[in-house]
Amino acid sequence: GQNIDQPTEMTATEGAIVQINCTYQTSGFNGLFWYQQHAGEAPTFLSYNVLDGLEEKGRFSSFLSRSKGYSYLLLKELQMKDSASYLCAVNRGSTLGRLYFGRGTQLTVWP
Amino acid sequence: GAVVSQHPSWVICKSGTSVKIECRSLDFQATTMFWYRQFPKQSLMLMATSNEGSKATYEQGVEKDKFLINHASLTLSTLTVTSAHPEDSSFYICSARSAGATGELFFGEGSRLTVL
Numbered sequence: 001g002q003n004i005d006q007p008t009e010m011t012a013t014e015g016a017i018v019q020i021n022c023t024y025q026t027s028g029f030n031g032l033f034w035y036q037q038h039a040g041e042a043p044t045f046l047s048y049n050v051l052d053g054l055e056e057k058g059r060f061s062s063f064l065s066r067s068k069g070y071s072y073l074l075l076k077e078l079q080m081k082d083s084a085s086y087l088c089a090v091n092r093g094s095t096l097g098r099l100y101f102g103r104g105t106q107l108t109v110w111p
Numbered sequence: 112g113a114v115v116s117q118h119p120s121w122v123i124c125k126s127g128t129s130v131k132i133e134c135r136s137l138d139f140q141a142t143t144m145f146w147y148r149q150f151p152k153q154s155l156m157l158m159a160t161s162n163e164g165s166k167a168t169y170e171q172g173v174e175k176d177k178f179l180i181n182h183a184s185l186t187l188s189t190l191t192v193t194s195a196h197p198e199d200s201s202f203y204i205c206s207a208r209s210a211g212a213t214g215e216l217f218f219g220e221g222s223r224l225t226v227l
Binding site for chain 2 (some may be wrong): 032040041043044046087089095096098100101102103
């Protein structure tokens with residue numbers, strides 16, 4: 001089985017920085033994804049980490065520590081449109097795309 | 112960029128009927144597709160892995176006779192919810208991976224099923 005934990009809700013103000021943490025316990029770990037999902041819509045890809053370290057992409061960065069079973073998504077210069085659910089997903093096994101999702105962190109950005 | 116399309120986006124059906132949902136990769140060949148289910152305010156749950164030309168691999172607890180998956184071509188996978196009941200009402204989302212060891216993964220727009 002797998003346990004993927006992330007906070008249920010977070011709030012922040014425009015222009016701020018927020019870090020969303022994700023811890024996991026799983027067998028056959030083969031990478032970790034972060035997705036953004038607005039209500040009623042499909043998830044959109046944000047980042048993918050398979051090796052330890054930080055991946056930066058514009059206002060979004062993602063970090064992975066495989067030994068600690070830990071990842072975080074860092075969002076900088078927050079905008080109102082960043083209000084959404086952020087999903088941490090672990091890829092299990094050799095089949096890329098076989099994802100197991102956490103329950104998601106609902107981020108609300110206030111003006 | 113690559114697009115994965117699902118049809119229908121919304122479907123309402125009577126209890127006991129079967130519903131088919133299509134997942135198409137529009138500009139790439141998808142050797143592998145995945146089907147997820149999402150209940151309100153919950154995360155996505157992987158149901159099955161669909162491989163072109165072979166039987167789907169179902170996750171533990173998912174009834175393969177109730178959720179029929181067919182991946183007959185490199186651009187189309189279908190999910191049929193047989194004898195649907197109200198508890199099957201959910202948001203069904205597919206994802207598709209382009210061919211190759213490091214193929215990118217794309218999600219469809221989702222299909223919302225409501226069983227009356």
